[in-house]
Amino acid sequence: MIFNLIKPALFTLDPERAHLLTLAGLQAMPAGPKPKAGKLAVDVAGIQFPNPVGMAAGFDKDGEVPDAVLGLGFGFAEVGSITPLPQAGNPKPRLFRLVQDKAVINRMGFNNGGAKAAAERLHARQSRGGVLGINIGANKDSADRIADYAKMTRIMAPLATYLAVNISSPNTPGLRALQDEGALVALLDAVLEARGENGPPIFLKVAPDLTPTDIDAIARIVMDKSLGALIVSNTTISRPSLQSHHIGETGGLSGAPLKSLALQRIRDFRSAARGAIPLVGVGGIASAEDAWERIRAGASLVQLYSALVYEGPGLAKRITRTLPKLMARDGFSTIAEAIGTE
Numbered sequence: 001m002i003f004n005l006i007k008p009a010l011f012t013l014d015p016e017r018a019h020l021l022t023l024a025g026l027q028a029m030p031a032g033p034k035p036k037a038g039k040l041a042v043d044v045a046g047i048q049f050p051n052p053v054g055m056a057a058g059f060d061k062d063g064e065v066p067d068a069v070l071g072l073g074f075g076f077a078e079v080g081s082i083t084p085l086p087q088a089g090n091p092k093p094r095l096f097r098l099v100q101d102k103a104v105i106n107r108m109g110f111n112n113g114g115a116k117a118a119a120e121r122l123h124a125r126q127s128r129g130g131v132l133g134i135n136i137g138a139n140k141d142s143a144d145r146i147a148d149y150a151k152m153t154r155i156m157a158p159l160a161t162y163l164a165v166n167i168s169s170p171n172t173p174g175l176r177a178l179q180d181e182g183a184l185v186a187l188l189d190a191v192l193e194a195r196g197e198n199g200p201p202i203f204l205k206v207a208p209d210l211t212p213t214d215i216d217a218i219a220r221i222v223m224d225k226s227l228g229a230l231i232v233s234n235t236t237i238s239r240p241s242l243q244s245h246h247i248g249e250t251g252g253l254s255g256a257p258l259k260s261l262a263l264q265r266i267r268d269f270r271s272a273a274r275g276a277i278p279l280v281g282v283g284g285i286a287s288a289e290d291a292w293e294r295i296r297a298g299a300s301l302v303q304l305y306s307a308l309v310y311e312g313p314g315l316a317k318r319i320t321r322t323l324p325k326l327m328a329r330d331g332f333s334t335i336a337e338a339i340g341t342e
Helices: 002-010 015-028 066-071 115-124 145-159 175-179 181-195 212-224 256-272 288-297 306-311 315-329
Strands: 042-044 047-049 053-055 076-082 095-098 103-106 132-136 162-166 202-206 229-232 252-255 279-282 299-304
Touching (some): 015 095, 042 299, 145 175, 175 181, 212 229, 212 256, 252 256, 256 279
Parallel strands (some): 053 076
16 A cells, blocks of 8 residues: 555656665665465475565665565565676666556666675675575676686575576676577586585576577576576567557566566476476566466466566565465465466
């Protein structure tokens, strides 16, 4: 109710400024209690998630408010993307609301304060618990991006419940080339070596703009390397039919128009891996029905971010309140039973 009252005022602000004010508000408020494991708990890569609804990377780029995010009802929070060195990102404006489409276009460019500051912050909150994913990236001007990912793995592995290797942002030139088969094998070998034998599970975040050949190759590599999960997917560079006047902006499109493409990619990866890889569904999830559809299609977990712009900070709790009803309606007693049963 409060969000609906202040939403018109927020939408008069530049989107990036509104986002910074949201982070400041979360920092100023005491964090609510973290969700407890119950009927919605699900185990992925040896991690028990108290519920399957997570905050996607991009909201909390510098790891400033993971506990506040968990207090909003999310079963897990993924911070980042974080790069070895601080970087300003792309020139502003770089974030656009497409209100008529309930969508967002961003070309942020991995803007963040760098690994050192984030690691100090995340080390200080370690005793608070909760499932924390750390999304790692490479600096735009790096001469060796694979070395950047290895360095980030060594720094962040002791602080993370899982590490998310992000090679799918469209806003760092050339980054998506790391999804090519040879480059991906070299990257994952370096990350796994840097993590060591007792480090956290590695999740790989991929783009939705993939060919069937790409999907088959990525699925095979992920299985060969025994990764913890695939995060499917990041924003899209495609442009479905849109109504908003920001349609011509470059960058990654997220929100409602991404829903059908991201859902299809879950189905594609589920089929390519024959259900052997845990999947995290991202893109266009704005309700319990959307989350349930993604789970039935093959996702063990889901994440959201853009929908919060339009639905408000209570969205995670609304989804987790409604999911048990959908489970009961369809005859399932656990999330695990429902995965991939559409």
